[in-house]
Amino acid sequence: MKNTRMLAALAGTAFSALAMATAVQAAELRMGWWGGESRHVATQKAIEACGAKYGHTVKGEFTGFDGYLEKLTTQMAGGTEPDIVQVNWPWLPLFSKDGTGFADLRQVKGIDLSNWTDADLTAGSMNSILQGLSVSTTGRVFFFNTTTFEKAGVPIPKTWDEFFEATKTIKEKIGKDYYTFNAVKETAHLLTILTVVQKTGKDMVDPATNRVAWTPEQLAEGISFLGKLVETGAIKSQKEEAAEGNVNLFEKPAWAEGKISGSYEWDSTYSKYADPLKDGQVLKPFPILKVAGAVTDGVYAKPSMVFSISKHSKAPEAAAQIVNCLLNEPEGIDALGTSRGLPASKAAAARLGTQGEPEVRAANAIVMASAGPVVSPFNEHPEIRAAFIDTLEEYAYGQLNADDAAKQIIDTVNDVLAEYD
Amino acid sequence: MKGQRFLGLGYLGPYIIGLLVFTAIPFFGSLYLSFTKYDLMSSPDWTGLANYERLFTRDRTFFKSLNVTLLYVLLTVPLKLAFALFIATVLNYRLQFIGLFRTAFYVPSILGGSIAIAVLWRYMFATEGLVNMALATIGLGPIDWFGDPTNALLTITLLRCWQFGSAMVIFLAALQSIDKSLYEAAAIDGAGKVRIFFFITLPLLTPVIFFNLIMQMVQAFQEFNGPYIITQGGPLKATYLLPLYIYEEAFKKFNMGYASAIAWVLFTIITVLTLIAFWSSKKWVYYAGDKRS
Numbered sequence: 001m002k003n004t005r006m007l008a009a010l011a012g013t014a015f016s017a018l019a020m021a022t023a024v025q026a027a028e029l030r031m032g033w034w035g036g037e038s039r040h041v042a043t044q045k046a047i048e049a050c051g052a053k054y055g056h057t058v059k060g061e062f063t064g065f066d067g068y069l070e071k072l073t074t075q076m077a078g079g080t081e082p083d084i085v086q087v088n089w090p091w092l093p094l095f096s097k098d099g100t101g102f103a104d105l106r107q108v109k110g111i112d113l114s115n116w117t118d119a120d121l122t123a124g125s126m127n128s129i130l131q132g133l134s135v136s137t138t139g140r141v142f143f144f145n146t147t148t149f150e151k152a153g154v155p156i157p158k159t160w161d162e163f164f165e166a167t168k169t170i171k172e173k174i175g176k177d178y179y180t181f182n183a184v185k186e187t188a189h190l191l192t193i194l195t196v197v198q199k200t201g202k203d204m205v206d207p208a209t210n211r212v213a214w215t216p217e218q219l220a221e222g223i224s225f226l227g228k229l230v231e232t233g234a235i236k237s238q239k240e241e242a243a244e245g246n247v248n249l250f251e252k253p254a255w256a257e258g259k260i261s262g263s264y265e266w267d268s269t270y271s272k273y274a275d276p277l278k279d280g281q282v283l284k285p286f287p288i289l290k291v292a293g294a295v296t297d298g299v300y301a302k303p304s305m306v307f308s309i310s311k312h313s314k315a316p317e318a319a320a321q322i323v324n325c326l327l328n329e330p331e332g333i334d335a336l337g338t339s340r341g342l343p344a345s346k347a348a349a350a351r352l353g354t355q356g357e358p359e360v361r362a363a364n365a366i367v368m369a370s371a372g373p374v375v376s377p378f379n380e381h382p383e384i385r386a387a388f389i390d391t392l393e394e395y396a397y398g399q400l401n402a403d404d405a406a407k408q409i410i411d412t413v414n415d416v417l418a419e420y421d
Numbered sequence: 422m423k424g425q426r427f428l429g430l431g432y433l434g435p436y437i438i439g440l441l442v443f444t445a446i447p448f449f450g451s452l453y454l455s456f457t458k459y460d461l462m463s464s465p466d467w468t469g470l471a472n473y474e475r476l477f478t479r480d481r482t483f484f485k486s487l488n489v490t491l492l493y494v495l496l497t498v499p500l501k502l503a504f505a506l507f508i509a510t511v512l513n514y515r516l517q518f519i520g521l522f523r524t525a526f527y528v529p530s531i532l533g534g535s536i537a538i539a540v541l542w543r544y545m546f547a548t549e550g551l552v553n554m555a556l557a558t559i560g561l562g563p564i565d566w567f568g569d570p571t572n573a574l575l576t577i578t579l580l581r582c583w584q585f586g587s588a589m590v591i592f593l594a595a596l597q598s599i600d601k602s603l604y605e606a607a608a609i610d611g612a613g614k615v616r617i618f619f620f621i622t623l624p625l626l627t628p629v630i631f632f633n634l635i636m637q638m639v640q641a642f643q644e645f646n647g648p649y650i651i652t653q654g655g656p657l658k659a660t661y662l663l664p665l666y667i668y669e670e671a672f673k674k675f676n677m678g679y680a681s682a683i684a685w686v687l688f689t690i691i692t693v694l695t696l697i698a699f700w701s702s703k704k705w706v707y708y709a710g711d712k713r714s
Binding site: 074238382 | 461462463543544546547548549565566567568569570573651652653655656657658668669672673674677
């Protein structure tokens, strides 16, 4: 039955593609995305394969996540964005508040939209206009370096209490320069959110009032939890991180050596963190640790990035062919694999079956099996993210206590939310 | 004659078009945007002086960033000029391999503003970086270069000072153009090297010092790469220079109107300081042949 469905999905996709192939002239296209090394390699192979299939030339413009938003903003403001753009889902309201920021994907011929669920298509729409196609559903999970835990003879923790015990043991047995976790910038932000959501069962934004759903006391507790991670030596302090140059976790020698043995990351980024580990070390995804008294797992799951087509593209139908190929056709699906997480497209999911990295599948399974409230895209609004990161830094440097930090964050977030009333 | 006039206009045309398209229109465009609310994706909405009112009455980050920027300029410009003049003076002597030395000292100016050097700087000054390793060999440190708010600004300042090459080359050219007979006359009168430097060399260099002062001050106010790559404006906004704030408001927070207002305040500050420098130059800059001298 499963095979029949897979064949039907692929046959439908192939038929649509064939119908389009004869009508579209060869074009020179650009595609922009962010990612790590493995995603860059996979995507370059995929655009080459899809370009060759349809006779188009597709030039990749890729970078890391840092700076990608600014780059895309500049391009969007000047109308020079690539023909095909990878857009973070929370950015859709920024670039296309009224649904006119990108090409209407229902009007561009060549994409087999039957491969997405209605929920996916709704999530990719602004003002009911389809602006982006969901590439995958993603969420944050815990990655632990099991080699380090084994070396210290402690099991992987299942609760935060076990985690703090494990931290103590690892430091005593292997060395004080070992840290069981990493939480800076957006990871610190999302970890704070996680603990508050677990305690309250509510997302940061109350959809009924469009204001922060938490009380200052509830947020202060989450901020204090971050302080506890530093006090117990589970993570480095922000001052120490700054002293080391605020290097990305996957670029840190301590991470590669297993001296930092855990983090809270997107399920799809497994390779980015596993690849730098030195020989023999094993990184695995684990279920979300819960604080005492948690009422939910608090999983931070959301549509991942979407693929959009520029409204300024001179060859939107050629771009649509490439998008369809990347997400729905064997050439693109095989080359991309799970480099962006487990695909949302039915055709891709069917073709990949159990292919792809088992650890990415395991991580995604954890996300899908965990409970939590619906996540608002405002959690990752640039101004709200900056409010969290800046205030958490002031807290880390002792400029603010947890109560004042919580009040400051809530006031700033409410000011931003008020602009969208 | 008429044909020659058109020929002249033809030669000037590309420059005038470039000036209009790439400088004048964006310049006045940003002035207009500073009076609007503009999120880059939709049309600007005229808001009058609202951006400036917010800037001067409610924006704590602006005043923090302004203080940091002024401190940065105050530290960087004199240090860089003094260092450039010192090296230029040394390179003015007839040393062996002088050409090689001059080239070597100029290289950081070419490389210094690049992203690669900023990244290198981040690794050099990290806790376990080259600088702390070197300090450890003489029993010093380690110094928290980036984690301590005071040191972080100093580290960014050092990067800027290291790029002293262009100022140095200008000083060197000026030193070489000083009439040797003045030195000979001073030496005959029994003046020592220090006295000669302060009473002959330095006064004759004042026009070039003035030129370098203006250029370096304007460049320092526009510094971006160093703090953006190395410290991202932190810690605690200790290196959050105004260009970084303008950039984040414009391209991270989509407040192009507000960012334009900050840019115009920065432009006004630079203009006022430049005018003060020009006004004060009458009292300390010596031009050979000047009737006032």
